[in-house]
Amino acid sequence: MKIxxxxxxxxxxxxxxxxxxxxxxxxxxxxxxxxxxxxxxxHLVVDLRDVPFMDSSGLSALISGLKAARSHGGTxxxxxxxxxxxxxxxxxxxxxxxxxxxxxxxxxxxxxxGEEA
Amino acid sequence: xxxxxxxxxxxxHGQTQEASxxxxxxxxxxxxxxxxxxxxxxxxPWLYLAxxxxxxxxxxxxxxxxxxxxxxxxxxxxxASAAAILQAVRRAMGPRLAEADIFITLxxxxxxxxxxxxxxxxxxxxxxxxLRAQGPQVERLPATEVPLGVPLNGAPGQERQGRFDPGDxxxxxxxxxxxxxDASGHIFGRSGLLDVLLAARxxxxxxxxxxxLRALGLHRGGQPFPDDLTLLVLRRRPQxxxxxxxxxxxxxxxxxxxxxxxxxxxxxxxxxRRYNLDLPDTFFFRWELAVSEILTNIVQHAYNHQPERIQxxxxxxxxxxxxxxxxxGAPFQGDLAVYLNQPDPFPREKGYGLYLVxxxxxxxxxxxxxxxxxxxxxxxxxxxxxx
Numbered sequence: 001m002k003i004x005x006x007x008x009x010x011x012x013x014x015x016x017x018x019x020x021x022x023x024x025x026x027x028x029x030x031x032x033x034x035x036x037x038x039x040x041x042x043h044l045v046v047d048l049r050d051v052p053f054m055d056s057s058g059l060s061a062l063i064s065g066l067k068a069a070r071s072h073g074g075t076x077x078x079x080x081x082x083x084x085x086x087x088x089x090x091x092x093x094x095x096x097x098x099x100x101x102x103x104x105x106x107x108x109x110x111x112x113x114g115e116e117a
Numbered sequence: 118x119x120x121x122x123x124x125x126x127x128x129x130h131g132q133t134q135e136a137s138x139x140x141x142x143x144x145x146x147x148x149x150x151x152x153x154x155x156x157x158x159x160x161x162p163w164l165y166l167a168x169x170x171x172x173x174x175x176x177x178x179x180x181x182x183x184x185x186x187x188x189x190x191x192x193x194x195x196x197a198s199a200a201a202i203l204q205a206v207r208r209a210m211g212p213r214l215a216e217a218d219i220f221i222t223l224x225x226x227x228x229x230x231x232x233x234x235x236x237x238x239x240x241x242x243x244x245x246x247x248l249r250a251q252g253p254q255v256e257r258l259p260a261t262e263v264p265l266g267v268p269l270n271g272a273p274g275q276e277r278q279g280r281f282d283p284g285d286x287x288x289x290x291x292x293x294x295x296x297x298x299d300a301s302g303h304i305f306g307r308s309g310l311l312d313v314l315l316a317a318r319x320x321x322x323x324x325x326x327x328x329x330l331r332a333l334g335l336h337r338g339g340q341p342f343p344d345d346l347t348l349l350v351l352r353r354r355p356q357x358x359x360x361x362x363x364x365x366x367x368x369x370x371x372x373x374x375x376x377x378x379x380x381x382x383x384x385x386x387x388x389x390r391r392y393n394l395d396l397p398d399t400f401f402f403r404w405e406l407a408v409s410e411i412l413t414n415i416v417q418h419a420y421n422h423q424p425e426r427i428q429x430x431x432x433x434x435x436x437x438x439x440x441x442x443x444x445x446g447a448p449f450q451g452d453l454a455v456y457l458n459q460p461d462p463f464p465r466e467k468g469y470g471l472y473l474v475x476x477x478x479x480x481x482x483x484x485x486x487x488x489x490x491x492x493x494x495x496x497x498x499x500x501x502x503x504x
Contacts, residue, residue: 083399093463
């Protein structure tokens with residue numbers, strides 16, 4: 001799985017995984033989402049538009065990232081989950097935990113109050 | 118270049134027309150005159166099934182196979198029970214075999230297709246397996262006497278008698294189905310064979326044979342089979358037979374779980390098209406999640422990442438899709454109901470696997486049977502498949 005990261009500002013990272021997020025690939029995503037807050041990117045935006053499938057390994061990575069972001073005073077938002085991924089979020093009821101946006105811009109606007117976007 | 122290296126397939130001849138019974142078989146000799154013999158004869162109401170192995174390569178196995186087939190066929194004309202047929206064959210061939218220093222192992226079942234009763238005798242051959250639909254339970258049918266060509270010490274053995282209930286499956290096979298060695302020297306063994314037979318027992322019979330061949334192929338790691346291989350399976354029609362079956366076997370590794378999940382989903386979509394099933398996308402999304410989760414759970418918890426085998430079969434019934442998954446790892450511990458419910462406290466980082474399985478399908482069942490774990494997931498169709 002390929003994971004692209006953009007840093008629109010020092011405090012914000014947009015993480016763009018591309019491919020299935022399961023037990024094979026979730027450790028990479030988890031590692032990245034835990035590392036970025038350590039590097040100052042306390043606000044994480046995970047762009048899920050190119051993730052065709054995510055199981056509990058991937059959900060676990062997202063929660064891990066959320067905890068890491070929160071421990072540094074930030075948060076984690078999701079963008080544009082594909083229908084299978086949205087269903088996994090709904091079935092696990094984690095859609096109530098993560099803010100979900102239609103676009104990266106909308107997520108950035110919300111996370112940073114429009115200052116960083 | 119060895120032009121004979123590719124084994125050819127020979128489906129054991131004959132076919133019953135009985136609607137409530139089915140059988141199929143396969144024989145894969147290394148050479149055209151391999152040492153296995155597979156015989157099926159249907160003389161209503163009787164069905165005769167025999168698998169034999171002629172010991173000693175390079176000792177004209179084809180000639181002895183032909184003599185055995187002739188002796189068996191003659192014996193069927195005169196005798197009614199498995200033990201009596203075996204004795205007739207022993208009388209006909211024993212002296213010649215002893216003289217030639219050859220012996221033959223033979224498993225023989227005689228089944229009355231009208232009432233389901235059977236007799237079974239076995240002259241030193243690999244034990245047959247009778248898988249009872251109820252349970253499931255497994256009856257091992259070992260040798261009742263010594264191989265043909267070995268002098269009997271005392272009276273002939275007692276035959277085994279019994280009755281097939283709907284869904285019961287009988288397997289006869291040669292030792293090529295068990296004595297397969299992997300690259301590390303581990304034998305597939307009776308345990309490996311039984312893993313497959315249990316997992317695949319509700320699939321249509323050709324899919325069951327395929328399941329055994331795939332498991333043996335995985336164990337061999339793509340290397341050619343070193344011995345002849347004969348498989349012969351008979352089943353009394355279950356009350357609710359599956360329309361289709363898709364067996365798979367994987368090593369307990371995450372990459373294999375991913376590949377198996379995708380293969381199972383492709384198969385589901387193929388059947389949906391074949392049977393004109395109008396299923397919403399969410400039906401497949403949920404199954405994909407459930408398959409990935411249950412297989413991942415086995416890798417992590419039953420096998421603790423040891424690369425052992427996971428057997429699975431996807432079954433298409435008229436009213437539902439069913440996934441059976443078997444492993445021989447550590448038993449599931451704890452209260453399943455707790456694991457099927459939302460992880461507590463919520464949200465926590467881990468513990469969503471079985472909960473998501475439960476949320477994705479209609480029914481999750483777990484059984485510990487014969488030192489194996491059996492998971493069954495079931496999800497009904499909005500409308501049953503019409504006949």
